[in-house]
Amino acid sequence: QVQLVESGGGLVQPGGSLRLSCAASRNIFSFYAMGWYRQVPGKQRELVAGIAKSGRINYADSVKGRFTISRDNAKNTLYLQMNSLKPEDTAVYYCNAGGGPYDYWGQGTQVTVSS
Numbered sequence: 001q002v003q004l005v006e007s008g009g010g011l012v013q014p015g016g017s018l019r020l021s022c023a024a025s026r027n028i029f030s031f032y033a034m035g036w037y038r039q040v041p042g043k044q045r046e047l048v049a050g051i052a053k054s055g056r057i058n059y060a061d062s063v064k065g066r067f068t069i070s071r072d073n074a075k076n077t078l079y080l081q082m083n084s085l086k087p088e089d090t091a092v093y094y095c096n097a098g099g100g101p102y103d104y105w106g107q108g109t110q111v112t113v114s115s
Helices: none
Strands: 004-007 010-012 017-022 033-041 048-050 058-060 067-072 077-082 089-100 109-113
Touching: 004 033, 010 033, 017 033, 017 109, 033 067, 033 077, 048 067, 048 077, 058 067
Parallel strands: 010 109
Antiparallel strands: 004 017, 017 077, 033 048, 033 089, 048 058, 067 077, 089 109
16 A cells, blocks of 8 residues: 655746655555656646656656656655746646556645746
């Protein structure tokens, strides 16, 4: 069983930065692919950035060059550094652990980029 808790969301101006954290109840990075997803009302949840079990990292085209995903094994924490934020980045951001026996999701954290 894995619990994921996101934090770090908030309200920022366009061009600003925000750092999201996802704390896992135990170290699962060797057993699960980890990712950040986001969702806005009326749209499908989409992958923003992910780290495969192999360690390979990928990003959505819309965030390449602006967002950075990373992990700290000692702290069992996944991060998403978001720079040069745009209004279209506004969404609820979710931490996900997948590819194992079960898929796990955090409760989500709201990111709002004001106009």
